[in-house]
Amino acid sequence: MATSAQRKPIRWHIGVLLAPAILIYTVIMLLPVFDSLRMSLYGKGPDGAPMFVGLANYTTLLTDSYWQGPFWNALWNNVVFFIIHMLVQNPIGILLAALLSLGKLPGREFYRTALFLPTMLSFVIVGFVWKLILSPAWGVSKTLLGSVGLGSWFAPWLGQPDTALITLALISVWQFIGLPMMLIYAAMIAIPDELMEAASCDGVTGINQFFKIKLPLIWPSIGVVSILTFVGNFNAFDLIYVSQGALAGPNFSTDILGTLLYRTFFGNQLQSGDPFMGATIAGAMFLIILCGVCVYLYGVQRRLAYYQM
Amino acid sequence: MTQGIARRFQISTLAAHLVLIGFTLLALAPTLLVIMNSFKPRKEIFGAPLALPSFETITLIGYDTVLKRGDILHYFQNSLIVTVCALFFIILFGAMAAFALSEYRFPGNRLIGLFLVMGIMVPIRLGTVGILKLMVSLGLANTLFALILVYTAQGLPMAVFVMSEFMRQVSDDLKNAARVDGLSEYTILFRLVLPVVRPAIATIAVFTMVPIWNDLWFPLVLAPGESTRTMTLGAQSFIGQFITDWNAVLAALTLAIVPMLILYLMFSRQLIRGITAGAVK
Amino acid sequence: MGKLVLEGISKRFGAVEVLKTVDLDVADGEFIVIVGPSGCGKSTLLRIIAGLSDQSTGKVLIGGRDVSSQPPSKRGIAMVFQSYALYPHLTVEGNLTLGLKQARTAASLIAERVAEAVRILALEPFLKRRPGELSGGQRQRVAIGRAIVRHPEVFLFDEPLSNLDAALRNQVRAEIADLHRRLGATMVYVTHDQVEAMTLADRIIVMNGGIVQQIGTPSELYRRPANAFVATFIGSPGMNMVPGTAGGGVLTLAGSGRLPCSAAANGAVTAGIRPNGFEVLPGGNDGLAGTVIASEYLGAESFLRVRLADGTVVTVHEHPDHGWLIDQPVTLRLRPGNLHLFDAESGLRIAEGPDAAAQPAAARVA
Ligand SMILES: Nc1ncnc2c1ncn2[C@@H]1O[C@H](COP(=O)(O)OP(=O)(O)O)[C@@H](O)[C@H]1O
Numbered sequence A: 001m002a003t004s005a006q007r008k009p010i011r012w013h014i015g016v017l018l019a020p021a022i023l024i025y026t027v028i029m030l031l032p033v034f035d036s037l038r039m040s041l042y043g044k045g046p047d048g049a050p051m052f053v054g055l056a057n058y059t060t061l062l063t064d065s066y067w068q069g070p071f072w073n074a075l076w077n078n079v080v081f082f083i084i085h086m087l088v089q090n091p092i093g094i095l096l097a098a099l100l101s102l103g104k105l106p107g108r109e110f111y112r113t114a115l116f117l118p119t120m121l122s123f124v125i126v127g128f129v130w131k132l133i134l135s136p137a138w139g140v141s142k143t144l145l146g147s148v149g150l151g152s153w154f155a156p157w158l159g160q161p162d163t164a165l166i167t168l169a170l171i172s173v174w175q176f177i178g179l180p181m182m183l184i185y186a187a188m189i190a191i192p193d194e195l196m197e198a199a200s201c202d203g204v205t206g207i208n209q210f211f212k213i214k215l216p217l218i219w220p221s222i223g224v225v226s227i228l229t230f231v232g233n234f235n236a237f238d239l240i241y242v243s244q245g246a247l248a249g250p251n252f253s254t255d256i257l258g259t260l261l262y263r264t265f266f267g268n269q270l271q272s273g274d275p276f277m278g279a280t281i282a283g284a285m286f287l288i289i290l291c292g293v294c295v296y297l298y299g300v301q302r303r304l305a306y307y308q309m
Numbered sequence B: 001m002t003q004g005i006a007r008r009f010q011i012s013t014l015a016a017h018l019v020l021i022g023f024t025l026l027a028l029a030p031t032l033l034v035i036m037n038s039f040k041p042r043k044e045i046f047g048a049p050l051a052l053p054s055f056e057t058i059t060l061i062g063y064d065t066v067l068k069r070g071d072i073l074h075y076f077q078n079s080l081i082v083t084v085c086a087l088f089f090i091i092l093f094g095a096m097a098a099f100a101l102s103e104y105r106f107p108g109n110r111l112i113g114l115f116l117v118m119g120i121m122v123p124i125r126l127g128t129v130g131i132l133k134l135m136v137s138l139g140l141a142n143t144l145f146a147l148i149l150v151y152t153a154q155g156l157p158m159a160v161f162v163m164s165e166f167m168r169q170v171s172d173d174l175k176n177a178a179r180v181d182g183l184s185e186y187t188i189l190f191r192l193v194l195p196v197v198r199p200a201i202a203t204i205a206v207f208t209m210v211p212i213w214n215d216l217w218f219p220l221v222l223a224p225g226e227s228t229r230t231m232t233l234g235a236q237s238f239i240g241q242f243i244t245d246w247n248a249v250l251a252a253l254t255l256a257i258v259p260m261l262i263l264y265l266m267f268s269r270q271l272i273r274g275i276t277a278g279a280v281k
Numbered sequence C: 001m002g003k004l005v006l007e008g009i010s011k012r013f014g015a016v017e018v019l020k021t022v023d024l025d026v027a028d029g030e031f032i033v034i035v036g037p038s039g040c041g042k043s044t045l046l047r048i049i050a051g052l053s054d055q056s057t058g059k060v061l062i063g064g065r066d067v068s069s070q071p072p073s074k075r076g077i078a079m080v081f082q083s084y085a086l087y088p089h090l091t092v093e094g095n096l097t098l099g100l101k102q103a104r105t106a107a108s109l110i111a112e113r114v115a116e117a118v119r120i121l122a123l124e125p126f127l128k129r130r131p132g133e134l135s136g137g138q139r140q141r142v143a144i145g146r147a148i149v150r151h152p153e154v155f156l157f158d159e160p161l162s163n164l165d166a167a168l169r170n171q172v173r174a175e176i177a178d179l180h181r182r183l184g185a186t187m188v189y190v191t192h193d194q195v196e197a198m199t200l201a202d203r204i205i206v207m208n209g210g211i212v213q214q215i216g217t218p219s220e221l222y223r224r225p226a227n228a229f230v231a232t233f234i235g236s237p238g239m240n241m242v243p244g245t246a247g248g249g250v251l252t253l254a255g256s257g258r259l260p261c262s263a264a265a266n267g268a269v270t271a272g273i274r275p276n277g278f279e280v281l282p283g284g285n286d287g288l289a290g291t292v293i294a295s296e297y298l299g300a301e302s303f304l305r306v307r308l309a310d311g312t313v314v315t316v317h318e319h320p321d322h323g324w325l326i327d328q329p330v331t332l333r334l335r336p337g338n339l340h341l342f343d344a345e346s347g348l349r350i351a352e353g354p355d356a357a358a359q360p361a362a363a364r365v366a
């Protein structure tokens, strides 16, 4: 009798607390993602009903002459899009963070607020604003460049196949520069003043101080920024859809996986929607992102020690 | 004698200001350019795009066109409903789950934690096909509720992760004192723990609010109908209609920017503090 | 060589003057401790010597060279910080060598210097570890090692023991004293702890509110504190300060006791008597009448808290097994040569007459 009295009561509240989150997360997010991945293993059977086809869709995507071209094109564009982000966004983000963390720079709050502002704007606004500004019809850019004597440099960058993608990547960097800046800034101001003073006693000053002391201490933040950028870039869609349309013109030169997925699944002027191939592209994106995340977790993050300061 | 150090300091500060001012101009100019030109007559938009609107020629013709045709206010309301509700559910359900995971030891605790947090790395967009099927079968296609559900699911993993980290740091003494006083576990969570982890909530709010407000993908896929259009989707299709009427396009863009701008200026301090996890004063 | 001279150093932050004209002459090889309560400007002074912040006026000379406008690395100093400030991403070896490598020192010389520091501080087992993998005491040794390898003319320490626990603090303190003996280098050491100051220093600088109160050897400060602040700050437990009036060579204390004193004293004064300056006698004897209100037993000794007639409470040193009871009336008699007089208003020491210290003061209470 004593045992039953002593047994712990069932802690219902644990279940009550966990249930909503698990339910919504599983039903709305996980199951559909798995459903999509599963769907990529099916195709339209002869009777119109779905039919299991194994990895045939993936083979089609990679080898079929109709699918192969657009897929590799989109993947390559996506890689270029990511590389431009890494090359431009990280150095500028670090530079801005380093400048903001210089002593007690007057006005840094203003700079911080202003530099972060574009991040708050939606892709739609950013896409259109830049489309207008770069439009030869308006000519603002030409006037601006002309005023510094570079008028002849101007070209309709968004309209030319060989410059459109780079231009869009730079616009995207313009929009999101605030995030890497803030994350790296936070890491920099967490470095104790005494450490920098010790460095100047050791004669490590100026640019040396940055490369020998600060940079090694902010690598982890740069790692986080990079993986966030990677996941973001391989999911990107909005900016290109808004400024170039679903066809990612001119001539698919700005087509990335996100726009390819959208076109494939929902169809467009050129083709009707194909949910199975859409799911296959989603599956491919999933694998790419998974690979990226794994490389980061096992290859990069382990080597970037978080130093106790 | 002491000028040496002082002067070196001033030169580097000056250089820092110059670079920062350059980037600040680059960040602000496009937005300012659009707002400025939205008040000018067509001739000036093209003739002197960089000039401030002058008193004699200032015009609201673009706004006139836009407000007559579009339903910007309605779109804005939709966006607000979706963002606020999603944020509310993310924080409510996220806090509940995070409390359960960080406060109690029970079998499967770590496993459930991992299961939930794994979602940070899974882009929900890749499940779009499945989500659309699900929403159609639930009869939720073209409703704001569908968007709220999706955004809640999307934001939960991050919320659970951040809040359970913070909740682990809340003093046990505080909670045990409350238990001795006979407070229920729910009261402890909502009355004691949540107020203490306010910085975590700020961080989560920032990280989830911006992508939700700005999202184009799910509104386009799940709720493209006129009555459920969000600001982002509305502005997108709307500007498309006026693409040759520069006054209207600039006015529409301004109308889309200004609410966000005001919100941002009001909350930028908290927002930046949230991103840097309180490191910025 | 390691001579350090400060000429008229002052520092203001905006309108606030945190250092008021400090002049100082440190001999080569001297161990100087700057002591004072928190916020009195010790770190500011040390940072000015190091070149980490600018003085508002004045000059810093090291080894006879005016280094006032030199950057820290060119001043021939090395600094040990309170938080150690070790480079977290470098191994102990990397921490020791970074400064030398920066100065493009020859590899053979670097190896020699590191070997020397490693030998002195017994750092061998930690060379390949990072600071995060060391205990507090080990980190502090590495920080000191980083200073040693620079072969500075002057070592600067800013509260180097504050982050250590009590036991470790005593040990590292002894190590620093030992280090000074071995290297014979000039050292300037900042602390808020007067015990550290007394045990380490050749000379102590007592500061308060940005003003140097007194400079002298530990025994000078203890025996002849220049003012009431130094008197209460140096020594533990602190000196008892009892209000009184003096006139015609007679001092009236705490409303009761009357003592002979220096003829120079006149009017309201503060009498300073250290806890071991009293002898406790049963109540009713000649001396200051009081009541025991508490007794603190410390094993080797004990301290009595005694309330005097006017309500002033004084601390008195006693044998551990003194036998006095709480609430028992006692008489405190001053031991000869234990009276310090300070002006009640300015707090400045009142010079004793030629005979004051020699007279058996307590013996002749009127
Ligand atoms: N950068 C600064 N700006 C303004 N006041 C300062 C600054 N640094 C120190 N102070 C002030 O100078 C005084 C002395 O500080 P410090 O030298 O650090 O004292 P401590 O003796 O405790 O080391 C303090 O009152 C402090 O508030």
Ligand SMILES: [Mg+2]
Pocket (backbone or CB within 6 Å): C042, C043, C044, C159
């Ligand atoms: Mg200090």
